Structure formats: C-alpha cells, structure tokens
Amino acid sequence: xxxxxxxxxxxxxxxxxxxxxxxxxxxxxxxxxxxxxxxxxxxxxxxxxxxxxxxxxxxxxxxxxxxxxxxxxxxxxxxxxxxxxxxxxxxxxxxxxxxxxxxxxxxxxxxxxxxx
Amino acid sequence: xxxxxxxxxxxxxxxxxxxxxxxxxxxxxxxxxxxxxxxxxxxxxxxxxxxxxxxxxxxxxxxxxxxxxxxxxxxxxxxxxxxxxxxxxxxxxxxxxxxxxxxxxxxxxxxxxxx
Numbered sequence: 001x002x003x004x005x006x007x008x009x010x011x012x013x014x015x016x017x018x019x020x021x022x023x024x025x026x027x028x029x030x031x032x033x034x035x036x037x038x039x040x041x042x043x044x045x046x047x048x049x050x051x052x053x054x055x056x057x058x059x060x061x062x063x064x065x066x067x068x069x070x071x072x073x074x075x076x077x078x079x080x081x082x083x084x085x086x087x088x089x090x091x092x093x094x095x096x097x098x099x100x101x102x103x104x105x106x107x108x109x110x111x112x113x114x115x116x
Numbered sequence: 117x118x119x120x121x122x123x124x125x126x127x128x129x130x131x132x133x134x135x136x137x138x139x140x141x142x143x144x145x146x147x148x149x150x151x152x153x154x155x156x157x158x159x160x161x162x163x164x165x166x167x168x169x170x171x172x173x174x175x176x177x178x179x180x181x182x183x184x185x186x187x188x189x190x191x192x193x194x195x196x197x198x199x200x201x202x203x204x205x206x207x208x209x210x211x212x213x214x215x216x217x218x219x220x221x222x223x224x225x226x227x228x229x230x231x
Contacts, residue, residue, distance in 0.1 A: 105163075107160065112159070
C-alpha cells in the first residue's frame, strides 16, 4: 500500500541528546514537510522540501535539521539546541508543486517525542 | 502572510444533529485552497474536504460540506447527521499560490458528539 511511514511511534530522549525521526513515503511525491504539534494546538511548520537536495526553513526551524538525499526520505533531527522538544511530530508529503493549490497533503502517523 | 483563525476551542453536538465548525482566513493571494482535516485521538491527520478560491460551488464530500463565503473570508465546515465517531479535533488549513507551499493551520476545534 502507498503511504507515509514514520518511526518510531514513541521516542524518549535525554536532555542534551540529538535524535533523528524517520519519514519515508512511497507515493512518489515531490514535496515533503515536517510539522510540530503541541498539546491542544495546531500544526506548525518546521521544515519543508520541494525537491531532492533542497529544503527550506519553516516557522520554527531553530534547533532542528533535515536532509533530503532521496525523494522518498526526509529525516528530521532534533538537536540539543531545541529548548523544548517534547511534542508530536508529523511528516507529510504532497504531489507536484507546479503551482496548483489543490494538492492535499498526506500525513504519516506521527512520532511522539518525550524528553526526560 | 497567511493566517487561519478557528475561534471555537470546543464544540458539543448531539448524535444525528448537524454542526458547523467555524474558520476564517486571511491571505493576499488571489488563488488559494482551503482544506479541512480531522485528527482523532490516535493522532493521524485525515483529509476531509477541499475548496478552491475560484470554485463557484461549495464543496461537498458525503456528510461534510464547506460553507465558503469568499467576501467574508470564511470557510466553515458543516457535518450533517453527526456520529459518535466524529468526535475528534478538526483543523482548517490553507495554501496560497505564491511563496511557501506548505499548509498553514488553525488552532483547531475539538468536537464531541454526545449520544
């Protein structure tokens, strides 16, 4: 089945440690996104990538880093510089970005990160 | 810049009744798209319905319809014949044609359907 997978589902990290969240899609989508969601709140954009080997900062990129070496993969690293990383992280993808506004984003199941 | 406002943090509805979830938006783009997503307690984001800014008719998808009032910059979601399984968070989002292509989300409305 086509879709987006995120792993792990739950992740625990000690303060001061970097951690990498995986996101893989087999939908052949060009664009991929990372969002952060805090309890009872909406989604905020961390990073996005419109094409392989290119990515852009979103609204809350500080303390995070990404790479896009393959079309199907967009891992997110939460670094020790991120002051409050405990949150729910959602990865998404969408098809061609030739200018259309109608392309919905497909979401993965999310990773819940807790800093101990 | 784009902004989505959802002013109802929580809503209650009786099973089988209709409910309207409010969404207003702000954008300088002439062409844009509006989306509604449902997020159950499991956390997954489920796409419900889409409305384009140039669409003349309101979008409908089964029990979901979008009440689009362009002049008022509102895109309210109407759920007819509510079911217990509709209890979830609902997010309004938009994408503009220019600049960043990611969705901008509102803060969400938590809907609880009561038997």
